Amino acid sequence: MAKRRKLGRGVAVVGAGMSRFGMFRDRDSKDLFAEAFRDMTASVDKGLDPADIDALYLGNFSNDYFMRQSHWGPLISDLVGITPKPATRTEGACASSALAFREGVFAIASGFYDIVLVGGVEEMSKRTTEEVAEGLALATVPYEGKAGFTFPGVFGAVATAYFEKYGAGREHLMNVTIKSHENAPLNPKAQYPYTIRDMMEAKKASLEKRGIPVPEWEDEKAFLRDPKVNPVVAWPMHLYDCCPISDGASCMLLVAEEIAKNFTDEPVYLAGMGQGSGRGFHASEALTYFEATRYAAKEAYGMAGMGPEDVQFAEVHDCFSIAEIIHIEDLGFFREGEGYKAVEEGRTRLAGPKPINTSGGLKCKGHPVGATGISQLYEVWTQLRGKAGARQIPNKNLRVGAAHNLGGTGGTCTFTILERR
C-alpha cells in the first residue's frame, strides 16, 4: 500500500490565465506568455503586485529544438519583470508544466515560498510537420524512435492493441473527436473552435465554390470516414484523431492557503496530486493502459481522500482520440475496456454525468506541449469558479475537478485534483 501523501501546508490557486492557442506566424513564446500572464493577473480578484511573486517554475519541453533557444526560465522571469527572483524550468515532455505546478506546490508546502508563479510555454508552429514529429519523437524511448515510431504511431499501435482486446474500432474513436469538437466552439481560446458539422459544411461550401463535386456525407461520421478530408497519419490514427501543432502559454498563481483570502474570496484548493513514471510502450505491463497514470491517480486519490466518483469532471490528455478512452479508464471513471462505450453513450459530454475535456481537449483547444498541463488546470479552475461561460458544466454544485497530463509515451503522468470548499 502506497504511503498516503500530504502537504506540509495547504496550497491554493488564486489566479490562472492562458493565451489563445493556435499557429501564429507573427507571435512568439514571450508575447504568448505575456498574454497568459495578463489574463492571470486580471483573474486575481483582489489584485496582484507581481513584485510579491517569490519564484517562477516554468514548464517547457523543447523550445531548444523548436526555436533553437534553451534556458527559458530567466527569459520568462525577465519578461514578466520579476528578476532576480529565481526561475526554474521543468521538463517532462508533454507534462512539463504539470511538473512546474507540482514544484510550485512543493515550494509553498515546504514553507520556503508563499507566492509562486507556475506556467508553461511552447512555440512549435515555425517548424514543418515532419520536423515537429521528429522533435516530439525525442520524447519517445530510443527503441521507438529507431523503429520509426512517431507519436501518432505509438498511439496508433496502442489503438490496435486496444481494439484487439476489447472489440472497439475506428468508429468509437470518432465519438471522442465529435464530442471534443462539440465543446470547442464554446471555448474562445481554442485553436479549432468548430464542431465537426461546422467543418463539414465549410468543406462543402469550399468545394462548391471551386466547382468541385461535393460528396454526399450524410453525417459527421461519413465525413470523418472520407480519406480525402481525414487521411491516415499513423494507422488507425487519422488527421482528426490527432491534436494539432500549437503555440501557446499558460500560467497560474499559487499561494499558501493561509493567505489565499488576501487574493480572492473564492480560492480553489489543491486536494490531491500524483505523478508516475513509465517504461516505454514495449516494456509496459500491458499495451492497453498506462501504469504511470494509474500510479499518479492512486497517489492523488489517496492524498485527497477521494475516489474517481468524487471527481465531477476532468481534463485528460487526449493527444490522440484513443488516449482519452484509455485515460478515463486508468483514472477509474469507467471500467477497463469500457471507456469507449461510455463515450458512445454520451456520458463524457458537457451535459453528461462525467464531462471530459470541456475545453475541447488537446484535440481542439490545441497542444503547445509545455503549456498544456497548466492550461488543463486553468480549465478546471475556471469551471470550479463558474466562469466558463457557454461551456460551463450545467451541474450547479460543482466542487471537485481534476486534470490528467501525460508526457512522452506514458513516461511521465500526473493527476491533479482541485476543489472548491
Added chain:
Amino acid sequence: MEERAFNDISYEKFLREEKLMGSRCKGCGRLYVPPRPLCIECHGAEMEWVRMKGEGRLAAFTCITVPPPFMMAQGYNRKNPYCTGVVELAEGGRVDARIVGVDPTNPETIRVGMPLKVKFLHWEEDGKKETFLAFEPA
C-alpha cells in the same frame, strides 16, 4: 563470447551482426530485450547475454504516412507508408521493430497476433552503417 557492455550500443552492434540479443539476470533469471544493465525485478547487476530465436507475434502496430526525417530519407512518405510495431518474442518480452512483408497501404490486412520472424534491415548512408530490427510474417 567477447565482453560487451549491457547497453544500447552493444544491442545495435549485435543487430549489425544479425543477432537479436537480450540480457538475462544471473540472479533471478529474468530476460530483457533490449538488454538492461540492472535487473528491475531483483535489482541484481550480474547479467549474461542471450540470443533470441527471432520468433514472435505481432502485439501492436501502426502504418505511418507522416514519417520523421530519417525515415523520409529512406523513401517513406504519404504515398509510401511503412509499418512498425511491437513484437512479443517467443522467449517473452517485447521489442519495437519495423514490420516488413506486409502491405502498409492496406492496414486492415495486418493482424494483431500474426506470427513473425526476425529480419535485419541494413542501411548505409554517407558511409555510416546502421541495422534496423525488423520482423516479417513467418
